[in-house]
Amino acid sequence: MKPYQPEELPLKTIEWGQFIDLMGKANRYVARYDGLLQSVINPDVLLAPLRTQEAVLSSKIEGTQATLEEVLEFEADEKASDHLKGDIWEVINYRVALKQGRDSMKERPLSLNSIKRMHEALMQGVRGDSKDPGNFRRIQNYIGSPGSNIENARFVPPSIPVMLEALYNWEKYIHVDDKDVLVQLAIIHAQFEIIHPFLDGNGRMGRILIPLFLYHKEIIQEPVFYLSDYLESNRSDYYDALKEITDSGSWTNWIRFFLNAIIVQAEKNIRKTREIISLYETVKLEIANSTHSQFSIQCLDSLFVQPIFSSRNFEKNSQIPRSSVARLLNTLVENKVLDIAQKGAGRRPTIYAFRRLLNIVNN
Known part of the structure; x- marks a missing residue:
């Protein structure tokens, strides 16, 4: 089989009427x-x-x-x-x-x-x-x-x-x-x-x-x-x-x-983007109301950037002080904003999941 010889661009053979x-x-x-x-x-x-x-x-x-x-x-x-x-x-x-x-x-x-x-x-x-x-x-x-x-x-x-x-x-x-x-x-x-x-x-x-x-x-x-x-x-x-x-x-x-x-x-992109924007606004209120934390926006943004994470990732991404991280994550799990994807054991950390966002992305 001979190597292919591509046409020069712009193409001269296009029938534009076929795509109107x-x-x-x-x-x-x-x-x-x-x-x-x-x-x-x-x-x-x-x-x-x-x-x-x-x-x-x-x-x-x-x-x-x-x-x-x-x-x-x-x-x-x-x-x-x-x-x-x-x-x-x-x-x-x-x-x-x-x-x-x-x-x-x-x-x-x-x-x-x-x-x-x-x-x-x-x-x-x-x-x-x-x-x-x-x-x-x-x-x-x-x-x-x-x-x-x-x-x-x-x-x-x-x-x-x-x-x-x-x-x-x-x-x-x-x-x-x-x-x-x-x-x-x-x-x-x-x-x-x-x-x-x-x-x-x-x-x-x-x-x-x-x-x-x-x-x-x-x-x-x-x-x-x-x-x-x-x-x-x-x-x-x-x-x-x-x-x-x-x-x-x-x-x-x-x-x-x-x-x-x-x-x-x-x-599909329009639908998903609208759903993500709407979820962002909903969860913004949920986090503010459940945590009453000055870090609620940092917390929210971190969930969207990395919807599956450990507390160590969360601390690094959100720049929230370590002293506040555990309390925030516990509150978000209690209020069903987050799920525990894998329970921590020994040196292995707990892994959290922001399922509502993952469901939108996967649909």
């Missing part, structure tokens, strides 16, 4: 979601669990098994079965890479260099960390089932010189204003996967770029528009639609699939 029904709706929903984001006083606090859930689901597409609860429990206690530890670190790295991308974009625009740095963070100390993290591949690779070779591979990405040329073209296209920004995003995501510039981690890197591109284009105020929930639930359609581009050269089904993903996911 979905373009308007997708743009409206994203704008509505962004309007809601602008009303969130501290998105870093309120939407932290959604970022972790995105990392869990994007990594799951690549075969990891760790759940949101397992990742949060590990962060609370740093204990997990050996077979899960690698999966958990992949999820944590995903979150780190996404945050690093956002932070670097505050100083300079999205670029191939910033993508290489994110990739290095993504692959740090996990599966694939021996595959040249942070560098574009220098050898030909291919995608196929275990035991297959380049002759019977499912897909052979571009050769190195073609890959480099396609990457520079792709980077240039990021900074172009195409006719519709969401169609442009669909093309950017697919073209990145087709170019397959790294030896490992291309799928996750491509999905990290979805919210970052919308942030780069100032379509959303914070890079928190995540699609992995939809892509994981429709994994075979996701791969089939991408494969159709390289099999037949037709982008229509892929772009329609992607715009539909944006519509469905935006609706």
Whole structure:
């Protein structure tokens, strides 16, 4: 099988009329979601669990098994079965890479260099960390089932010189204003996967770029528009639609699939964000009324940033003095704001869970 030759961007073969029904709706929903984001006083606090859930689901597409609860429990206690530890670190790295991308974009625009740095963070100390993290591949690779070779591979990405040329073209296209920004995003995501510039981690890197591109284009105020929930639930359609581009050269089904993903996911994101905002206001009153503490807001914010935690995590995250931590946590358990997830024994700490938030994120 010969290495694939990607089309140059912007695409000249697109039939824009095929997407009119979905373009308007997708743009409206994203704008509505962004309007809601602008009303969130501290998105870093309120939407932290959604970022972790995105990392869990994007990594799951690549075969990891760790759940949101397992990742949060590990962060609370740093204990997990050996077979899960690698999966958990992949999820944590995903979150780190996404945050690093956002932070670097505050100083300079999205670029191939910033993508290489994110990739290095993504692959740090996990599966694939021996595959040249942070560098574009220098050898030909291919995608196929275990035991297959380049002759019977499912897909052979571009050769190195073609890959480099396609990457520079792709980077240039990021900074172009195409006719519709969401169609442009669909093309950017697919073209990145087709170019397959790294030896490992291309799928996750491509999905990290979805919210970052919308942030780069100032379509959303914070890079928190995540699609992995939809892509994981429709994994075979996701791969089939991408494969159709390289099999037949037709982008229509892929772009329609992607715009539909944006519509469905935006609706879900809007619902979850509203529920989180409402929970925040409800629990603010519950904590103030039950604890009468001057630390009630610090306490509240800490629950949203880390909804599964030990008293040690809680003290560190909230900056509440140790002398007040035990009383506060006991009061919150008594008033059913928190549950005890694991009772402490010996040197092992008690692990607390803020279930109402976890239920929203998991739904």
